[in-house]
Amino acid sequence: MSGFKEGFLWGGAVAAHQLEGGWKEGGKGISVADVMTAGAHGVPREITDGVLQGKNYPNHEAIDFYHRYKEDIQLFAEMGFKCFRTSIAWTRIFPLGDEQEPNEAGLKFYDDLFDECLKHGIEPVITLSHFEMPYHLVTEYGGWRNRKLIDFFVRFSKVVFTRYQHKVKYWMTFNEINNQANFHEDFAPFTNSGLKYQPGEDREPVMYQASHYELVASALAVRAAREINPELQVGCMIAMCPIYPLTCAPGDMMMAMNAMHRRYWFTDVHVRGKYPQHLLNYFERRGFELDITSEDLAALAEGCVDYIGFSYYMSFATKASADNPQFDYDESKSLVSNPYVQKSDWGWQIDPVGLRYSLNWFWDHYQLPLFIVENGFGAIDVAQEDGYVDDQYRIDYLSAHVAEMKKAVVEDGVDLMGYTPWGCIDLVSAGTGEMKKRYGFIYVDKDNEGNGSLSRSRKKSFKWYQDVIATNGEKL
Numbered sequence: 394m395s396g397f398k399e400g401f402l403w404g405g406a407v408a409a410h411q412l413e414g415g416w417k418e419g420g421k422g423i424s425v426a427d428v429m430t431a432g433a434h435g436v437p438r439e440i441t442d443g444v445l446q447g448k449n450y451p452n453h454e455a456i457d458f459y460h461r462y463k464e465d466i467q468l469f470a471e472m473g474f475k476c477f478r479t480s481i482a483w484t485r486i487f488p489l490g491d492e493q494e495p496n497e498a499g500l501k502f503y504d505d506l507f508d509e510c511l512k513h514g515i516e517p518v519i520t521l522s523h524f525e526m527p528y529h530l531v532t533e534y535g536g537w538r539n540r541k542l543i544d545f546f547v548r549f550s551k552v553v554f555t556r557y558q559h560k561v562k563y564w565m566t567f568n569e570i571n572n573q574a575n576f577h578e579d580f581a582p583f584t585n586s587g588l589k590y591q592p593g594e595d596r597e598p599v600m601y602q603a604s605h606y607e608l609v610a611s612a613l614a615v616r617a618a619r620e621i622n623p624e625l626q627v628g629c630m631i632a633m634c635p636i637y638p639l640t641c642a643p644g645d646m647m648m649a650m651n652a653m654h655r656r657y658w659f660t661d662v663h664v665r666g667k668y669p670q671h672l673l674n675y676f677e678r679r680g681f682e683l684d685i686t687s688e689d690l691a692a693l694a695e696g697c698v699d700y701i702g703f704s705y706y707m708s709f710a711t712k713a714s715a716d717n718p719q720f721d722y723d724e725s726k727s728l729v730s731n732p733y734v735q736k737s738d739w740g741w742q743i744d745p746v747g748l749r750y751s752l753n754w755f756w757d758h759y760q761l762p763l764f765i766v767e768n769g770f771g772a773i774d775v776a777q778e779d780g781y782v783d784d785q786y787r788i789d790y791l792s793a794h795v796a797e798m799k800k801a802v803v804e805d806g807v808d809l810m811g812y813t814p815w816g817c818i819d820l821v822s823a824g825t826g827e828m829k830k831r832y833g834f835i836y837v838d839k840d841n842e843g844n845g846s847l848s849r850s851r852k853k854s855f856k857w858y859q860d861v862i863a864t865n866g867e868k869l
């Protein structure tokens with residue numbers, strides 16, 4: 394093979410809550426993203442009890458894509474996008490999450506959005522749950538610690554599969570479902586699963602329980618999609634940060650292996666339809682008694698995904714320590730800095746070769762088509778008077794990653810479906826709530842405090858990516 398396959402899905406990725414705004418429009422309900430304030434590097438976003446007066450909630454307006462999507466899609470088309478990955482805000486369809494009937498105004502919004510994409514030959518690629526579940530499901534049900542959420546999610550999925558089956562072929566269930574492996578911090582449990590913990594609560598089994606319900610819900614959604622329309626393709630979505638051993642000491646290698654087990658078992662369940670034995674043994678050793686029924690296991694076995702979608706931004710490194718003889722992985726403590734790579738201003742380790750490694754790792758383990766649905770460089774941009782940004786650093790990051798991705802395809806033979814860089818238009822950072830952490834080819838005039846005209850302009854990387862797509866990845 395000389396390069397990327399024909400029909401390769403070049404595009405860009407976003408999530409509803411990070412760009413739409415319009416948080417109360419068209420009958421939309423409050424999502425978990427709507428109760429998160431703005432933070433910064435090293436300053437966590439605050440999760441408030443509902444929407445409080447006087448707090449800065451950056452997702453409420455975001456970049457106002459809700460009203461400006463036509464202009465934005467026009468710019469994506471100008472870059473030559475073949476696809477556009479976004480999510481359906483669950484709260485536009487089921488504002489509270491537990492209703493029987495969907496909200497027509499919300500369904501209509503996505504009909505119009507998808508039509509606008511298709512008009513330009515851009516195929517929508519849709520995530521069902523991207524850090525924006527209904528907040529009501531947190532306050533009334535305790536989030537995904539409650540089995541009832543399976544039904545609510547499956548109902549939502551069936552409604553949108555049915556409604557958009559002729560407009561959307563590629564779907565993903567839960568965005569970065571494995572972020573919650575980092576359960577000691579508050580962010581991932583809340584954004585993934587609507588989990589808030591009591592002080593002193595043993596967080597780990599709650600995370601596994603919530604993840605289990607999500608995996609069952611995902612499997613049931615996969616099955617429903619096949620019943621509704623066998624043409625639909627449903628994938629999982631995994632946050633891939635490969636974990637290297639700091640040295641070749643055998644203990645470091647074991648630590649890295651166990652760390653990979655704890656972060657990526659989610660993929661095993663999604664792809665193989667069953668739990669890996671190492672995790673069942675771990676549950677037993679730790680005395681975790683989870684609610685996993687035989688019906689659940691049957692559902693998992695029947696709902697294996699069609700492809701693996703994943704994000705890739707950085708690699709991690711870990712090392713063994715004398716006080717951890719069983720090599721247990723605690724993401725809040727076990728990671729160390731990799732001396733061989735540079736870091737972004739937000740401390741993310743820049744490692745293009747890690748993308749080639751990750752593609753091979755997934756392919757070796759699962760032999761399913763792979764889709765890189767996020768990759769990108771969050772950086773501080775300085776716009777000129779006319780809105781132009783000379784973001785050569787972003788071009789350097791992305792071209793190095795595309796070059797490694799090409800080696801994985803051409804030299805190593807992995808089956809890669811597409812590439813959608815993250816935040817193709819500047820949007821609100823998920824991790825920090827900032828506007829300042831930008832990823833886009835398109836600059837949006839808005840700052841962390843919410844000031845700015847919201848006008849759009851092309852960065853240097855806009856033309857670069859246009860050329861990449863036009864040459865199917867030949868010109869980097």
Ligand code: P53
Nearest residue numbers: 408568569632771815821822823824825830
């Ligand atoms: P931000 C952590 C690690 C890897 C990816 O992230 C992550 C996170 C959570 O912050 O999130 C994904 O905006 C996520 C997107 C997010 C993007 O990466 O923190 O799927 O919603 O915006 C970039 O810089």
